[in-house]
Amino acid sequence: MRHHTVGQRMRPIVAGLMAFGLVAAACSSDKGETTATEPVASEPVATEAPAEEPAEEPAEEPAEEPAEEPAEEPAEEPASDSPAAVVLAAMGLDGNEELGAGATWNIGATLSFSGPGGFAAELEKNGIELAIEHIAAAGGPEIVVEYGDNATGGDPEAAANANTNLGEKGIGVKLSDFADGLGAGFPTLAQYEILTLDAAAGTGTGPGVGFDLYWGPRALTPFDGFPGVMGYVAATNPDATSMAVLSNDAGPANDFNAAYFEAQGASAGLELGFIELIPFTAQDFSASIAKLQAEQPDIIVLDLHFGTEGGFFRQAINAGIDPSTIYSTELTGFSAVTSQGAFDEAPFVYAGDYAPEAQDNPLMNMVAAEYEATYGAPIDDQAARYYQATLLLWELYMRTLANGGDVDSGPDLQASLIEDPTFVTLWGGSADSTETFSFDLDKHWVDSYPLAVYSLEGGVNTLIATYDISIDADGARTADNFELAS
Numbered sequence: 001m002r003h004h005t006v007g008q009r010m011r012p013i014v015a016g017l018m019a020f021g022l023v024a025a026a027c028s029s030d031k032g033e034t035t036a037t038e039p040v041a042s043e044p045v046a047t048e049a050p051a052e053e054p055a056e057e058p059a060e061e062p063a064e065e066p067a068e069e070p071a072e073e074p075a076e077e078p079a080s081d082s083p084a085a086v087v088l089a090a091m092g093l094d095g096n097e098e099l100g101a102g103a104t105w106n107i108g109a110t111l112s113f114s115g116p117g118g119f120a121a122e123l124e125k126n127g128i129e130l131a132i133e134h135i136a137a138a139g140g141p142e143i144v145v146e147y148g149d150n151a152t153g154g155d156p157e158a159a160a161n162a163n164t165n166l167g168e169k170g171i172g173v174k175l176s177d178f179a180d181g182l183g184a185g186f187p188t189l190a191q192y193e194i195l196t197l198d199a200a201a202g203t204g205t206g207p208g209v210g211f212d213l214y215w216g217p218r219a220l221t222p223f224d225g226f227p228g229v230m231g232y233v234a235a236t237n238p239d240a241t242s243m244a245v246l247s248n249d250a251g252p253a254n255d256f257n258a259a260y261f262e263a264q265g266a267s268a269g270l271e272l273g274f275i276e277l278i279p280f281t282a283q284d285f286s287a288s289i290a291k292l293q294a295e296q297p298d299i300i301v302l303d304l305h306f307g308t309e310g311g312f313f314r315q316a317i318n319a320g321i322d323p324s325t326i327y328s329t330e331l332t333g334f335s336a337v338t339s340q341g342a343f344d345e346a347p348f349v350y351a352g353d354y355a356p357e358a359q360d361n362p363l364m365n366m367v368a369a370e371y372e373a374t375y376g377a378p379i380d381d382q383a384a385r386y387y388q389a390t391l392l393l394w395e396l397y398m399r400t401l402a403n404g405g406d407v408d409s410g411p412d413l414q415a416s417l418i419e420d421p422t423f424v425t426l427w428g429g430s431a432d433s434t435e436t437f438s439f440d441l442d443k444h445w446v447d448s449y450p451l452a453v454y455s456l457e458g459g460v461n462t463l464i465a466t467y468d469i470s471i472d473a474d475g476a477r478t479a480d481n482f483e484l485a486s
Contacts, residue, residue, distance in 0.1 A: 082137070083133075083134045083137060083138075083366055083367075083370055084134060084137040084138035084139070085138075086362055086363060086366045087134050087135070087138050087363070087366075087391065088138050088139075089362070090362065090363040090424050090434045091391065091395065091424050092424075093138075095139070097398055097402070098398060098401050098402060099138065099139040099140045099141075099398060100139075100140045100141030100394075100397060100398065100401065101139045101140065101141070102141075103141040103142070104141060104142045104143075104144060105141040105142070105143050105144070105397060105407060105408075106143075106144050106145075106146065106169070106170075106171050106408070107143060107144070107145055107146070107171060107173050107174060107175070107393060108145070108146045108147075108148065108162075108166040108171045108173070108174030108175070108194070109124075109125070109128060109145050109146070109147050109148070109174055109175045109176070110147075110148040110149070110150045110159060110162040110163065110166070110174060110175075110176050110177075110180065110185070111124050111125065111147065111148075111149065111150065111175075111176070111177050112149070112150055112151065112152035112177050112178055112200075113147075113149040113151075114149055114151045114152070114154070114155075114158075115151045115152030115154035115155070116152050116154065116280050116281055116306045117152035117177065117178050117200075117306055118152065119306075119307070119333060119334045120177065120200065120332075120333065120334075120382050121149075121177070123333060123380045123382045123383040123386075124175075124177060124199075124200070124382055124383065124385075124386040125147070125386075126371070126374075126375055126383050126386075127371075127379075127382070127383035127384060127385065127386035127387035127388075127390070128145060128175065128386050128387070128389075128390050129145075130367070130370060130371055130374060130383075130387055131386070131387040131388075131390035131391055131394075132145070132390060134370070135390070135391070135394050140394055140397075140398075141394075141397065143390075143393075143394075146165070146166060146169065146171060148161075148162030148163075148165055148166065149162060150162055150176065150177070150178070150180060150181045150185060151181065152177075152178050152181075155181075156181060156184035157184070158181060158184075159180050159181025159184045159185030159188075160181070160184055160185050160187065160188045162185065163180075163185045163188035163189055163192065163194060164188050164192070166192065166194060167188065167191065167192025167194060168192075170408060171194070171408070172192075172193065172194055172195060172406075172408045172409050172410040172412075172413065173194065173195040173196075173393060173396075173408075173410055173413050174194055174195070174196050174197075175196075175197050175198075175199060175386060175389055175390070175393070176196050176197065176198045176199075176200075177198060177199065177200035177201065178198070178200050178201045179198060179201040179202075179203075179208050180196060180198060180208070180214070183207040183208065186207055186208075186211060186214070189211075189213055189214060190212065190213070192410075193213060193409070193410040193411055194213060194410050195213050195215075195396075195410035195411075195413045195414050195417075196213060196214045196215070197215050197216075197217050197389050197392065197393065198214065198215070198216050198217075198218075199216075199217050199218050199385040199386050199388070199389035200218070200382065200385065201216065201221070202216030202217075202218050202219070202220045202221070202445050202446070203215060203216035203220075203443065203444045203445045204216065204220040204221075204223055204445055208444070209443050209444065209445070210442060210443050210444055211444065212414075213410050213411070213414055214444060215417065215439060215444045215445075216444060216445045216446065217385075217388070217389050217392055217423070217437070217439070217446065218353065218385055218446065218449075219352065219353055219446060219449050219451055219469055220445055220446070220477070221303075221305065221329060221330045221352070222247070222257070222260075222261075222303040222329035222330065223260060223477045224351075224352075224446075224449065224451060224469040224477055225328075225329030225330050225350070225351040225352050225451075226260070226261070226264045226301070226303075226329050226351070227264060227351075227467070227469065227477060227478055227479035228329075228351030228352075228451055228452070228453050228465070228467050228479055228482075229301055229327045229328070229329060229349075229350075229351050229453070230264050230265070230267060230268040230270075230479070231268075231453075231465065231467055231479045231482040232327070232349070232351070232453045232464070232465050232482075232484075233268055233270070233299055233327065234268045234269070235465070235482070235484055236484075237298070237299065239298075240269075240270060240298035240299050241269065241270060241271060241298055242270060242271050242273050242297045242298045242299075243265050243270045243271070243272060243273065243297050243298065243299045243300070243301055244272075244273050244274050244275070244276065244292060244295060244297040244299075244300050244301070245261045245272065245274075245275045245276070245300075245301045245302075245303060246275075246276045246278055246288060246300065246301070246302050246303065246304060246312065247261070247275055247276070247277060247278065247303035247304070248277070248278050248279070248280050248303065248304055248305055248306075248308060249277040249278065249279055249280070254277065257303070258275055261275060261301070261303075263476070270298070270299070273295055273297050274291070274295065276288045276291060276292075278304060278308060278312075280305065280306050280308065281306075282308050282311070283311060284315075285311065285312045285315045285316070286315065286319075288312070289312075289315060289316055289319045289321065292316075292321060293319070293320075293321065297325075298325065299325050299326075299327060300316075300321070300325055300326045300327070301327050301328070301329065302326065302327065302328040302329065303328075303329050303330075304328070305330065305332050306332055306334060307332060307334035307335045307337060307338035308338070309328050309330070309331065309332065309335050309338075309350075310332075310334070310335025310336065310337070310338035310339030310340075310342065310343070311335075311338040311339070313326060313335075313339055313342045313343070313348060314338070314339050314340045314341075314342040317342050317345060317346060323342075323345075323346035323347070323348075324346075324347075326348070326349070327349050327350065327351075328348065328349070328350035328351070329350070329351055329352070330350060330351070330352045331348070331350045331352060331381075331454075331456065332382075333380045333381070333382055343456050343457060343458070343459070344457070344458050344459070346457070347455040347456065347457040348455070348456040348457070349453065349454070349455050349456075349464070350453070350454055350456065351451065351452070351453045351454075352381070352451065352452070352454075353381050353384075353385070353427050353451065353452075354426075354427040354428060354450065354451070354452050354463070355381065355452075355454055355461035355463070356368045356378070356379045356380070356381060356384050356426075357378060357460075357461055358452070358454065358461050358462070358463045359426070359427075359429075360429070360430065360431050361426075361428065361429030361430060361431070361433065361434050361435070362429075362431075362432065362433075362434065363424070363426055363429070363434045364384070364426040364427070364429070364434075367379065367384065367387055367426060368384075371383060371387075384426050387426065388424075388425060388426050391423075391424065392423045395423055395424075396413045396416045396417055397413075399416035399419070399420070400412050400413055400415075400416045403415070403416060403419075417439070418441060421438050421439035421440075421441055422436050422437070422438045423436060423437060423438075424436055425437045425449070425450065427449070427450050427451070427452075428450030428452075428466075429450075435450050437449045437450070440471065446469070447470065447471045448468060448469065448470050449468070449469045450466070450468060451466070451467055451468065451469055451479075452464075452465060452466050452467070453465035453466075453467075463485050464484065464485050465482065465483060465484050465485055466481075466482075466483050466485065467479040467480065467481060467482040467483070468480040468481050
């Protein structure tokens, strides 16, 4: 199975990392330190006890070998496996850069602590805080976060007020989610020149496309998941000829979305029968299910979020719809609740970012293990996205320092992004390497990204296909290098 994307730089994880001695000292566990020192303390006692005649051979051989070999190997291995060392290696840093040690950097995070996306904010915060811990251990700055609530766009003033608070405090960069209140906060972003990374919605919603200082470091929903679904349907269900789409009501974006759905269906030989618009807060899907049962499309594609995809799947199964005809462009964390166990009864096939538990690259493996150890639960893809976005901010911090810019200036940080729009990602990769993704400098969304199709059943995600999202000559988002998993 192919893991690297076309035109992307692979970042190998080097087993022996140079210049990490201080990092190892700061990050080593007590167990690792004890292992390195115990042989040195115990062996000399044993070599002094024998009489004079055998003293020379036992004193020389055991004293040198245990003192040198165990002292050196255990001291290096924990360092290269530590979170700090894994992060530095994944980002291609050799320890000689200006990382920001000793400095304090203030950033913002306006997240959906209330509203329909409220389930996500704490997960996003967890990812941010874990990344901050690892950055500090790796020799980076102490990052202090000013959190604010954007109310998932439900309160137009919330995002604007949160941005104003950051701007008045002189904070020039922040993380956001769900299109910064669906655009309500954009005027204040411009007013205070706050560089913003939206790692939840990306920039594909309304005014976010190409907006100055606003960037989306994730695959777009549904635009990048849809090509993966179409690729999987074409590969596994070639006799399908018709489809219906259930999409959350996105207001002004509905017409654009509809044209995209129709074009994607046509590319896979599927005629779009109808699109059913579903409120983000919907709980009763009986009317939509009745329409599907009347029309009998070969496949049903879900562009649903905030748990509505799980609620629909539960009710569709109860109504007798064949679950193998249902495909989703994403899976949001809250669906585990709204599905009421439906994912245990039938596979739920969806496309999107790599599921954390289905990873096999050093960075994601480390982050997943550290997250569960810290928070007592498996990492969610939303938490993983915000961990990744926080590493991106640190990358911009370092680049801006190197360029002689102001790390508290949104325009200066953006200039560092534009100079090189390629960054490390937690997704994809292999057992010994990580991948990168890149931004489209015009639209401010990703133009290359490693993605996958999964089957969720019994609480376990199984990777069933991989592909790369890219932009074709006409500017359309497409699935490249689609491969079914072996």
